[in-house]
Amino acid sequence: MKNNLWHILRKELRELFRDKKSLAMMLIIPIFIPLLIIGMSALFEMQMNKNIEEYNKIGITYEMTEEEKALAEEMKIKWVQGTEEELKQKYEQEEINLYITKQDKHYTIYSNASENSTYAKELVETYLNTYKQYLQQQYLQENQMDPNELFDRITIEEEVEEKDNFFVNYIKNYGFLFIIMAITVSATYPSTDTTAGEKERGTLETLLTFPIRSKDIILGKFLGVSISSIITGMISLILSAISLVIAQNKFTIYEGINIMYNPESLVFAVVVILAYSFFISGLCIAIASTSKTFKEAQSALTPLTFISFFPGMVAFMVDISTTPLLSIVPFLNFTMIFTDITNGKIDFVNIVLMLVSTVVYIAIVLTLIMKQYKSENILFSK
Numbered sequence: 001m002k003n004n005l006w007h008i009l010r011k012e013l014r015e016l017f018r019d020k021k022s023l024a025m026m027l028i029i030p031i032f033i034p035l036l037i038i039g040m041s042a043l044f045e046m047q048m049n050k051n052i053e054e055y056n057k058i059g060i061t062y063e064m065t066e067e068e069k070a071l072a073e074e075m076k077i078k079w080v081q082g083t084e085e086e087l088k089q090k091y092e093q094e095e096i097n098l099y100i101t102k103q104d105k106h107y108t109i110y111s112n113a114s115e116n117s118t119y120a121k122e123l124v125e126t127y128l129n130t131y132k133q134y135l136q137q138q139y140l141q142e143n144q145m146d147p148n149e150l151f152d153r154i155t156i157e158e159e160v161e162e163k164d165n166f167f168v169n170y171i172k173n174y175g176f177l178f179i180i181m182a183i184t185v186s187a188t189y190p191s192t193d194t195t196a197g198e199k200e201r202g203t204l205e206t207l208l209t210f211p212i213r214s215k216d217i218i219l220g221k222f223l224g225v226s227i228s229s230i231i232t233g234m235i236s237l238i239l240s241a242i243s244l245v246i247a248q249n250k251f252t253i254y255e256g257i258n259i260m261y262n263p264e265s266l267v268f269a270v271v272v273i274l275a276y277s278f279f280i281s282g283l284c285i286a287i288a289s290t291s292k293t294f295k296e297a298q299s300a301l302t303p304l305t306f307i308s309f310f311p312g313m314v315a316f317m318v319d320i321s322t323t324p325l326l327s328i329v330p331f332l333n334f335t336m337i338f339t340d341i342t343n344g345k346i347d348f349v350n351i352v353l354m355l356v357s358t359v360v361y362i363a364i365v366l367t368l369i370m371k372q373y374k375s376e377n378i379l380f381s382k
Helices: 002-018 020-048 066-074 084-092 115-142 147-151 166-201 203-208 214-250 263-288 294-317 332-342 348-374
Strands: 057-060 078-081 098-103 106-110
Touching: 002 020, 002 166, 002 214, 020 166, 020 214, 057 084, 057 115, 066 115, 084 098, 098 115, 106 115, 166 214, 166 263, 166 294, 166 332, 214 263, 214 348, 263 294, 263 332, 263 348, 294 332, 332 348
Parallel strands: 057 078, 057 098
Antiparallel strands: 098 106
């Protein structure tokens, strides 16, 4: 039995490494991980270090006081004076980033949701709040009251816990989502070729005539596809770690922050990648085995790419916490466990539940496939 299993596995690996498309899926797709991490880091850097000249053109409908002019100049605000109609027209023509109207002591800011307008709104709000504080202090001094005694009734001290910031969590978690997607894509082609592809070429019928148990055939094919998926996952993780090193040295948004995976996180990340690789390989073989042709199997497997990515993305966006129940939910559990690990939350109960449930799912899938291969219907499935 062991010899038969080894022969099948060796055959699958030989075909896998000879096939250029399989190699492309396995080795080239992980290259997109560094592009994602470096690209998103560059985007965050650009947003954080946006040139004020791009959003500091502010329209006003009123006469500014000398104090307002001095404060605006200090904050590098370039003001344009005019009527509300004139400023509205300039704003629509993008000559100014937003405009302000004033009636007595009431200011109204007119803006939209565009990027420059949003930055300009934050700038103007800071400017108006600063001017408001100046007027409050001036009023108190005129009435012989100490502003410090009035405003400094309490003192506030911030002690920020040293941990990954929003950008780091975003980069790491979305990077891992793409690792999951890369593993899925890597598993789809070899699983399609070794099932529907062999059926279409007629080689599966020949293989089934050999004195080899269907169990050995299925396990050999399953391990072959799993090895392809694991190679993709490991390459992706290595490239992800290298990209994080490059990003930390290149971008100022990561200054003073250690964005690298710690050794413990890397170990558990490998565990999650191994578990997911075995799970998705079995699932891909099960789906592809029901198809008659290579093209039909590819169509059937295409939704898996989105299914592998979407649940984890939703969980990250809405900040869902991992629970024992969610730890056994396929696809969702892998991403949530990894997110916890990168945030320093290692819950062994959830990890064990993820591993045990994955083993159960794989066993169920392989059992169903073996039943298919014991029947001649596998050659004539419709």
